[in-house]
Structure formats: C-alpha cells, structure tokens
Amino acid sequence: MLKIPEKTIQRLIIYRKILNDLRYFGETNLFSTKLAKIAGYSPVQVRSDLMVIGYQGSPARGYDIDNLETSIGSFIDAPKGEGIAIVGVGKLGKSMLEYCYWKCPNLSSIELFDVDSKLIGTEVEGIKIHHIDDIEMILSQGNIRVAIITVPPENAQDVAGRLILAGIKGILNYTPVRLKVPEDVFVEEMDMIVPLEKVSFYARQS
Amino acid sequence: MLKIPEKTIQRLIIYRKILNDLRYFGETNLFSTKLAKIAGYSPVQVRSDLMVIGYQGSPARGYDIDNLETSIGSFIDAPKGEGIAIVGVGKLGKSMLEYCYWKCPNLSSIELFDVDSKLIGTEVEGIKIHHIDDIEMILSQGNIRVAIITVPPENAQDVAGRLILAGIKGILNYTPVRLKVPEDVFVEEMDMIVPLEKVSFYARQS
DNA sequence: CTTTGTGAATTCGTTCACAGCA
C-alpha cells in the first residue's frame, strides 16, 4: 500500500470542502491559484497534491470543480460510507455527535457508548446509548472501524484496548493520555490543552 | 526572534505533561530513553528538543524531573499567566471552558462572549457571559492575547476580525472556515471533520 | 501570455554516529 503523507491527505480534505462551498455558489471551475489562496497554501502545493490523486486539469480552464470534488471524494472516502463509535457521552461527546450527525455526509452509522447507568438506554439525536460492556457485541455486527474517545483520562487506555479488540482501526483520542496501541491502529491525538498552550506561546512571540 | 518549529513546541508541551505526571508519582529523575518511550518519540528527538531550551542533563542521572518541568514551563508559559476569551458559549464552548477552567494551571483569566440574548448575563463556572459587542471594551482592559472561536461558521470571520481589532494575537479556530488574518496573528485550525476524515482514511489503509 | 505538470533544488525535521563524561 502506497504511503500518502498525512499532510497531503489533510489538505485534500480541505480542498474538497472548499470545492463543495464553491459549487454551492454556482462556480464551475477554478485555477490552482484561487484554490491555494482560499486554502492558504501555495499554488504549487495545490498542484502537486492533486497530482497525488492523479487528477488532470487543463491549462485553459484549470480544474473542473464538480469533477475534482468527486475525484477527491472517491480517493478519501470509504466507498460504502463510514461507521463510527463515540465512547463517552459527556458534553464533548455530545458536541462531537452533533457535529458528525449534521456535518458528515459520508457517515453511515453512529454508535454511542458510556458507563453511566443514568445514560444507558437514553437517546441523543435519536441514537441510543449503549453500555460499554456491549461494545464488542455491537461493533462486531456493523463494519465500524473508527472510534472517538471522549472519556475521562483514567479510562482512556482501557477503552482503547476494548475498541481495538472490537476491531477498531482508527481512533480520535480527545483525552490527554498517550495511548499504547498496536502498529496497525491509527491514532490522532485531539488533546485540547496542547494546541491552547501552543497558540499562547506563538501569540506571545509576535 | 528566533523561530522555533511548531512541532518542537508541541513536543515540549507533551514532555512537560509527562514530567508533571511522573513527579506526581514521586519520580525524581529520568533518562531521555524513558521520556521518549512514554511520549512515543525517539530518544535523540527528545534530547535535541531539550537542547532547544538549553537544558543540560547529566549522563549519570539523566534529567532532573522537577527542574526540567520548570525549565520547560518558563520557556513555554506566559510569565504572568495567560488570559483567554471564548467566543460562542454553545456545547463546544462550554466543554472548552470546563477543560480550560480545570486543566490549565497557567490561565489567569477567562472571558466569555456570545450573541444569544438568553445567555448574556448568565454565568458558567462562575464566569459571566458578555455580549460580543463589548468585546473590545473588555479585552482592552485585561492583557488577553488568545481567543477560542466556537461560533457557527457564518459568524467566524466576523468574530475573528473583531478579536484582532481587540488585540488578540492567537486564535484557536474550531469552525471549518479558513480565516483571513494578518501575518502577526497565529491561527491554529481545530476543525473536527478534517481529522475524522483523515482517521477514517488511514483506518482503511491498514 | 497564462496555466498545468513535473524533475531538480531547497528547506525543514529527524536520525545517525560518535565525542565527552560519570
């Protein structure tokens, strides 16, 4: 499997979002310069990113928005849609759920898990909250490969372990804990304190 | 001003967190190997990061945890503590507030802003929510340089503009909008869909 | 002329290899 740099993937996702917006406003094509300007990258960067997915533009008309958007989509998206599990239905978990529920067109299913007995069986956005002990049973019957962890730090590693046993291959980790996972599991660190301190640092440098 | 790579800063922040945890468990010193193992980087990486802040370890005892933690702190932290503004007190804004309120020792003040008249004047965690129109007045009298934007996308650019006028130099942007800002303002993109799609992509590759 | 596509050059970040030291 050819290794695509994470940064390239991130940018492609951003390009697609921009293309989607532009299409909404009735635009039909654009040049790398314009896309670069909006996205905040250099035009060469944009062109070489698009080379990765093998998309061909024309010097005369640039890139066809509709076409390029679908091309990026078929490169990035899971063909049959993606199912995700959110573990920990506190404020943050609920925020994530709403976000995903309304903003992610490619999501085919969402499962919610918690340990709080007051929450088990209740619904958010029409989705029932399961006990975390049922995680293997429920995940085994869907094809859910991605999970979001929004539990208290002390439970993070335990939850990660269970998720991986249940077949999860990608984790968004909203806890500050550095998770120990097998090599074939992709973890994206979503800790919120690190970027805050980082921004605070650079805000002071200017 | 010497330019320090963002990645180095991020790792330093992570090191500090780990050191803090270890100190809590009564450890007094450690070697780069151990710190690297916990953080998930290479020992050389750790050592060269620490070189950046000019911290000296000893081959015999490695690094003094207490000392190193304060050294990183005085390098990363604002000397007099940092004040932040959170604009948009919805679910996500509240999550951020709680997170910051309890987990950020170096925060000296937090100001909350919204436009919803039902929220103005009410309090969260004992902090009063102001109308966004008062933003310049309130920010001008504290030394707040950092802001978190958790408003609906359509208001993001407008809010960013006001924040910058009010003297903000660092922004955590939780909206999917690519903000246009002057060069001396540092923006960290916190969009939640991009990492989700990214994880989904890599989960499928394995 | 303006744009895309792309090998070459450059910059940036990480790792290697080893000197210096307890």
Added chain:
DNA sequence: TGCTGTGAACGAATTCACAAAG
C-alpha cells in the same frame, strides 16, 4: 559501560524553474 550533547547525514516536504499546451 551507560548516558548526554552535537555536528554530519539522511529523509520528507515544499518550492523553484521550466517544458508543454491552449
């Protein structure tokens, strides 16, 4: 022998410079 500190080597990612095409 273990470790730290660091210049040199390497690798990844971005930009440059220019050929090709309308």
